[in-house]
Amino acid sequence: MSSDSRHQSAIVQSARWYDLFSRGARDWLRHNEKVRDSVKKSLPELVSGPDVLTNPENRTVRVPVKFLEHYRFRLSDSDSQTGVGQGQGAKPGDVLRPADVGGQGDGGAGTGEGGLEFVLEFKVDDILDWLWEELELPNLEPKTADSIENSEYVREGIDRRGPRARLDRRRTVKEAVKRRAVQANPIPFTDDDLRFRQLARRPQPLTQAAIIFILDVSSSMDDASRQLAKSFFFWALQGIRRQHTRIETAFIGHTVKAWEFSEEEFFSVRASGGTEASVAFDLSLEIINERFDPSRYNVYVFYASDGDNFAADREVSQLRLKELSGICSFMGYVETVGRTGTGLNTEMGRLFKELAAGDAPTGSFPIGGQEDVWKAIRRFFTHQARQEAEA
Amino acid sequence: MAGDSRFYRTEMEALARSFGLDFYPVEFEVVPPSFMTEVAVYGLPVRMPHWSFGVRYIHQLVQHKMGHSRIFEVVYPGDPGHAFLANNNSDVDNTLVCAHVLGHADFSKNNELFRRVHKQVGTRIVDMAAHHARRIEQAIEHHGQEHVERVLDAALSLEQHIDINQSLSRARYSESEEDAEESLLNTFARRFVALAGNKEKEKSDQEEHSRTPIPPHPEQDLLWFIAQYGPEMEDWERDIFLAVREESFYFYPVFACQIMNEGWASYWHARLLREASFLPQDLYLDAMKTHSDVVRPTAGDKQIALNINPYHLGFSIWDRLIEAEGVEKARTIMQSEDDFGFVRNYLESDLADELNIFVYDANKNGEIKVTNNEIHQLHEAILSRKFNFGAPRVQVTEMGVDGALELKHESDVDGRGLDTERAKKVIDYIHRVWRRPVSMRTLDANGKETTLETGKAAA
Numbered sequence: 001m002s003s004d005s006r007h008q009s010a011i012v013q014s015a016r017w018y019d020l021f022s023r024g025a026r027d028w029l030r031h032n033e034k035v036r037d038s039v040k041k042s043l044p045e046l047v048s049g050p051d052v053l054t055n056p057e058n059r060t061v062r063v064p065v066k067f068l069e070h071y072r073f074r075l076s077d078s079d080s081q082t083g084v085g086q087g088q089g090a091k092p093g094d095v096l097r098p099a100d101v102g103g104q105g106d107g108g109a110g111t112g113e114g115g116l117e118f119v120l121e122f123k124v125d126d127i128l129d130w131l132w133e134e135l136e137l138p139n140l141e142p143k144t145a146d147s148i149e150n151s152e153y154v155r156e157g158i159d160r161r162g163p164r165a166r167l168d169r170r171r172t173v174k175e176a177v178k179r180r181a182v183q184a185n186p187i188p189f190t191d192d193d194l195r196f197r198q199l200a201r202r203p204q205p206l207t208q209a210a211i212i213f214i215l216d217v218s219s220s221m222d223d224a225s226r227q228l229a230k231s232f233f234f235w236a237l238q239g240i241r242r243q244h245t246r247i248e249t250a251f252i253g254h255t256v257k258a259w260e261f262s263e264e265e266f267f268s269v270r271a272s273g274g275t276e277a278s279v280a281f282d283l284s285l286e287i288i289n290e291r292f293d294p295s296r297y298n299v300y301v302f303y304a305s306d307g308d309n310f311a312a313d314r315e316v317s318q319l320r321l322k323e324l325s326g327i328c329s330f331m332g333y334v335e336t337v338g339r340t341g342t343g344l345n346t347e348m349g350r351l352f353k354e355l356a357a358g359d360a361p362t363g364s365f366p367i368g369g370q371e372d373v374w375k376a377i378r379r380f381f382t383h384q385a386r387q388e389a390e391a
Numbered sequence: 392m393a394g395d396s397r398f399y400r401t402e403m404e405a406l407a408r409s410f411g412l413d414f415y416p417v418e419f420e421v422v423p424p425s426f427m428t429e430v431a432v433y434g435l436p437v438r439m440p441h442w443s444f445g446v447r448y449i450h451q452l453v454q455h456k457m458g459h460s461r462i463f464e465v466v467y468p469g470d471p472g473h474a475f476l477a478n479n480n481s482d483v484d485n486t487l488v489c490a491h492v493l494g495h496a497d498f499s500k501n502n503e504l505f506r507r508v509h510k511q512v513g514t515r516i517v518d519m520a521a522h523h524a525r526r527i528e529q530a531i532e533h534h535g536q537e538h539v540e541r542v543l544d545a546a547l548s549l550e551q552h553i554d555i556n557q558s559l560s561r562a563r564y565s566e567s568e569e570d571a572e573e574s575l576l577n578t579f580a581r582r583f584v585a586l587a588g589n590k591e592k593e594k595s596d597q598e599e600h601s602r603t604p605i606p607p608h609p610e611q612d613l614l615w616f617i618a619q620y621g622p623e624m625e626d627w628e629r630d631i632f633l634a635v636r637e638e639s640f641y642f643y644p645v646f647a648c649q650i651m652n653e654g655w656a657s658y659w660h661a662r663l664l665r666e667a668s669f670l671p672q673d674l675y676l677d678a679m680k681t682h683s684d685v686v687r688p689t690a691g692d693k694q695i696a697l698n699i700n701p702y703h704l705g706f707s708i709w710d711r712l713i714e715a716e717g718v719e720k721a722r723t724i725m726q727s728e729d730d731f732g733f734v735r736n737y738l739e740s741d742l743a744d745e746l747n748i749f750v751y752d753a754n755k756n757g758e759i760k761v762t763n764n765e766i767h768q769l770h771e772a773i774l775s776r777k778f779n780f781g782a783p784r785v786q787v788t789e790m791g792v793d794g795a796l797e798l799k800h801e802s803d804v805d806g807r808g809l810d811t812e813r814a815k816k817v818i819d820y821i822h823r824v825w826r827r828p829v830s831m832r833t834l835d836a837n838g839k840e841t842t843l844e845t846g847k848a849a850a
Contacts (some may be wrong), residue, residue, distance in 0.1 A: 022425065022429065023429055023433060023437075023438070023440065023444070023448075024428065024429045024432055024445065024448030024449075024451075024452075025445075025448070026440060026445070026765070027440055027441060027442055027443075027444040027445030027448060028441070028445030028446070028448055028449055029445070030442045030445060030536075031442040031443075031445035031446055032445075034442055054634060067446050067449075068442065068443075068446065069446075070441075070442075070443035070446070070544070070547065070548060071548055071813045071817050071820070072548045072549075072550075072551075072782070072813065072817060073552075073782060073783045073785055073809055073813070073814055073817055074783065074801070074809065074810045074813050074814075075586070075783050075805055075806075075807055075808070075809060075810065076807055076809060076811070076834075076835075077755070077809045077810065078807055078809050079754065079755050080752045080753060080754045080755065081752070081753045081774050082750060082751070082752055082753075082762075082774045083697055083698065083750070083752075083753055083772065084698070084699050084748060084749070084750055084751075084769065084773050084776065085695060085696055085697045085698065085749055085750075085751050085761075086688045086689065086695070086696050086698075086699055086700070086703075086746060086747055086748050086749070087688070087689055087695030087696055087747055088694060088695070088747050089694070089695075089747075089759060090695055090747065090749045090751075090761045091749075092749070092761050092762060092763045093760070093761060094760070094761040095758060095759070095760050096695060096697070096759040096760065096761060097750065097757065097758060097759040098757070098758060099754065099756040099757050099758035100756060100757035102402050180567035197781075242482075264475050308704065320612050348537075353641075
């Protein structure tokens, strides 16, 4: 019966081709890539949650995402689904599972694969790249300046003449060896062998920036407003970081007085009292004079407030703002308004409007909710890019 | 070969043939469990890449980690057949699996549905799928991942929408077929318009020369129709649709005979082990323990299961049939039936009672209630998920002069409408390859007639 050789089966010991790659893993990675793409399309939600402003360790944002579903034609869910089961003692009328109290269960009708969530981690730099793409912004070049203070001597090339101090012994010997190799009766060294290092004066790129964040910490600024301001601050900082290799920061909170804080304190500090913004602008000027020489730093000032300011403080504020705008690269004003926002028609809003009318580099961003953060960032980055293009 | 003696393959094959089992030679290959996991996901050892398999893969891995599934073997019918054994199977497992595989090999060589399909897709299924995978990899190289994915999104979502009664290499609607239908209509039409005083006479005269409708009758072979009639599709895109269709042809008998086929293999592994005098006594006992784990109706220590183990159900029906009618009669049934005939004709009420099978209703509010155990209702409840390859019935009803594709869901046959949100997404997939307007009639959640559409210019 088994003499027919055709019926002799063979056992093939594994050829191991399947050890070389995993099809499942390949398709899973592709799935994740697609999830990233779809997350990328929902950037506005993505930019709303980061917690730490300046900590370089924390350069990622974690986003919970759903599995993608590959859709098929499916019947609509009916109120009840019929199934077949098996087991002892189940008689017609028996309830195998009671109804959920006060809620919808999944009714045994599996919710499919769409229900599961997992977390993807996104690099802040990637998100910024996407923002740039999305906004169709030109690539920002690192800022450079040609002023003498920023230039520096750098080594550049080799010459046959130069001061003795810059004699390059190694190259000189090399030249001598080369010469001696082709000469009949060589002498150890000639003047022609000498090589000197040359220096050139080069402008150094001005890559330093300083950012001063000012927050109105009076009692009218609630947690939600602070969170909105913080989101905006975060992304503004990331945008500026693209142009500058080194960034210094300062955090100022104010009521009728102003204090400098550490970053951690900054967002949690709470004070009572009225609002006089001029004191914070004063302190900013002081800090700039002491630490951020405008000839060496691009200085950015961001101010977040609900827009209230004592009328008595108007003139002083106006003056200080003008003074600041004269030395700053940019001044941003973030007004955290309620849903029925006043549209920058506040005391502070008007001051910045005047400033902008006077051609100062400034921008005002009313923010009522997370979606406004996105719009504000968009406007800020667009403004940055335009400035760059004009420069 | 060392492997042979470890699971008595030669002896087992001889024994199987002595019982009348008739099969092509089988090649056994030992593979790691990760391979088995992937085969469970892809259905084939090598298959075209698509992100949706990645999602299933992760689900399968999670399930596997939770210990819900362990796959002993996978077998591909053909000449030779190809069986993969997990390398963490014990010798006992493999002895059982070897006998089980021979049962499958017998089934796939002799069952009518399998035979018919294999005549079409050939007997080298694994190679065919690998060939498709390779072609699609090439397409990705030439046309880019996104573009190929767009085509696969549509084709794979219509995987079940084929017509198994048509041939695999089905040609476009022939002129004669169209003519035949038309002449039938025209005979009547001519006589009708010939009646005196008919105002529509002139109009009809013109229409006589208008184009034949495509499709001439509602068409359920969606993959084929789109591949053949897609107005702006490139050849390689049509090829992908036909490749997916070919794989569906292969999968159909496996799907439509699952209860019979698993039951048959389980019956024979039990029988062969019992009759195998060459097996040591302790190995036989251990193997029978594995057998009872495989055909156990309920999982773990649960008393009641909310689904049916096809191994157990099929095994029980065959066991009783062969006892009552003998192997010869059982072989005739195995050759001619699929699960529909098998369950309806041979699952009788005394067996159903013995097996404690029941129908239940799972309400949206979470309540699960046993409704009855009447045999006809049991049959239909068991089979309800198997009709039409497990998919809603969707047909092409018309292709407009502008190339617009009209689909219709047979809500009356399926009992209710489609999940419209998902259906719309599928319509979108189709539209991206059809490239002309696509619309679909079905019922919405309230049972009202509704039309989903994509690509129509706003009115």
